[in-house]
Amino acid sequence: MELHPFYQELGLMYPIFQGGMAWAADGKLAAAVSKAGGLGIIGSGHFTGEQTREQIKIAKKITNKPFGVNVMLLNRHVEDVLDVIIEEGVAVVTTGAGNPAQYVERLHKAHIKVIPVVPSVGLAKMMERIGVDAVIAEGLESGGHIGKLTTLALVPQVVDALKIPVIAAGGIADGRGVAAALMLGAIGVQMGTRFLTVKESGIHQNYKNAVLKAKDVDTLVTGAYLGHAARVLKNRMAKNFIKLEKAESVKAQPDMETLEKIGNGALRRAVLEGDPEHGSFMAGEIAGLVNDELTASEVLEQIWTQTTSLIVQ
Ligand SMILES: Cc1cc2nc3c(=O)[nH]c(=O)nc-3n(C[C@H](O)[C@H](O)[C@H](O)COP(=O)(O)O)c2cc1C
Known part of the structure; x- marks a missing residue:
């Protein structure tokens, strides 16, 4: 072709x-x-x-x-x-x-x-x-x-x-x-x-393993409330981050600075350290394949x- x-x-x-x-x-x-x-x-x-x-x-x-x-x-x-x-x-x-x-x-x-x-x-x-x-x-x-x-x-x-x-x-x-x-x-x-x-x-082997293990429903979208949505694999970091975002989003003065601070560097921590506690393991829905x-x-x-x-x- x-x-x-x-x-x-x-x-x-x-x-x-x-x-x-x-x-x-x-x-x-x-x-x-x-x-x-x-x-x-x-x-x-x-x-x-x-x-x-x-x-x-x-x-x-x-x-x-x-x-x-x-x-x-x-x-x-x-x-x-x-x-x-x-x-x-x-x-x-x-x-x-x-x-x-x-x-x-x-x-x-x-x-x-x-x-x-x-x-x-x-x-x-x-x-x-x-x-x-x-x-x-x-x-x-x-x-x-x-x-x-x-x-x-x-x-x-x-x-x-x-x-x-x-x-x-x-x-x-x-x-x-x-x-x-x-x-x-x-x-x-x-x-x-x-x-x-x-x-x-x-990328860190923990990150690779997370992609290899992922199923079709294993991604989440973080950052939607901040105006920059990102698709990542479900892990502790992603779940905690979404919880915080939701809580902040209903406040009159959401603490965007703290959220930005937590988010910043999260991909670097995933790639270099494989840290599921503080790392964003970005990956798409097709990870299951x-x-x-x-x-x-x-x-x-x-x-x-x-x-x-x-x-x-
Ligand atoms: C870990 C990760 C980091 C990414 N970083 C960037 C980026 O810095 N700039 C960009 O334009 N796209 C970025 N993307 C998007 C990819 O370049 C690509 O368009 C996307 O992964 C395609 O979708 P797929 O993951 O379903 O194959 C990133 C994707 C992943 C998975």
């Missing part, structure tokens, strides 16, 4: 991005995915420029294939991060948590593709107007920060509204999911949760074999 020209231009073998995941997607994971023929994406989260450069250098040591960096636009180091990305000549920038309008021209001048993650048709159209190369339409099944629409409802509506390519994300972890996304009009997919447990993923620790290459090959067999039938 021939890939969309967008992927051919990037030199990919599979129309599959590994989603940029703050802390969880480091240079080693991104490089493994790119080396295997997908597009690996480093999650730069709240990193400084130099922390981002460190991960880019790690990726470059492992592969000379193109890879991407996800830029969290709320990061106070965003300018430095973008400078580093341009200096290092990264192929793709995906963006989250904001509007990349002011950076598109600079990135394009450096021949970097700009691909924002969008949760709605309105935002997708706005992104097309500012000249981005494609969008990632992400449904609320996904791990991490989420919008309000499901992948199945969001993707075809975004596809119909835009002329630029649409990549589907949220709830995809096997060839059936990829085939479904293609049927909805997406040119390919982005997966996050599926890659958390691959051999090259550096993720039951093995294969290599990135095995995952990509397996998924694409299943996709093509379903579509060519």
Whole structure:
């Protein structure tokens, strides 16, 4: 099956991005995915420029294939991060948590593709107007920060509204999911949760085990009352946090500062320390389908074999 020209231009073998995941997607994971023929994406989260450069250098040591960096636009180091990305000549920038309008021209001048993650048709159209190369339409099944629409409802509506390519994300972890996304009009997919447990993923083994053990109903949405909903695996941290949020939300003057303090750093604690007491084990609803620790290459090959067999039938 021939890939969309967008992927051919990037030199990919599979129309599959590994989603940029703050802390969880480091240079080693991104490089493994790119080396295997997908597009690996480093999650730069709240990193400084130099922390981002460190991960880019790690990726470059492992592969000379193109890879991407996800830029969290709320990061106070965003300018430095973008400078580093341009200096290092990264192929793709995906963006989250904001509007990349002011950076598109600079990135394009450096021949970097700009691909924002969008949760709605309105935002997708706005992104097309500012000249981005494609969008990632992400449904609320996904791990991490989420919008309000499901992948199945969001993707075809975004596809119909835009002329630029649409990549589907949220709830995809096997060839059936990829085939479904293609049927909805997406040119390919982005997966996050599926890659958390691959051999090259550096997250703490407790975190990997939690994803491997998770069933379909084992995620919760935290932060909804704070206005930044995030999907995480059920654990003590998630349950306590939701209890606190609910209690604060009915008060005349909710103590948002304390909640923010508890939430901050929770993903880092999960990834580096595997701490279920204070760590947010972000993962999507599809975690129930993720039951093995294969290599990135095995995952990509397996998924694409299943996709093509379903579509060519
Ligand atoms: C642990 C984790 C961290 C994430 N961090 C980010 C992030 O920093 N920026 C971003 O745009 N998306 C982030 N995401 C979303 C992923 O890039 C991807 O779009 C999402 O995981 C796709 O849905 P899936 O988990 O159902 O595959 C994160 C997801 C997970 C699971």
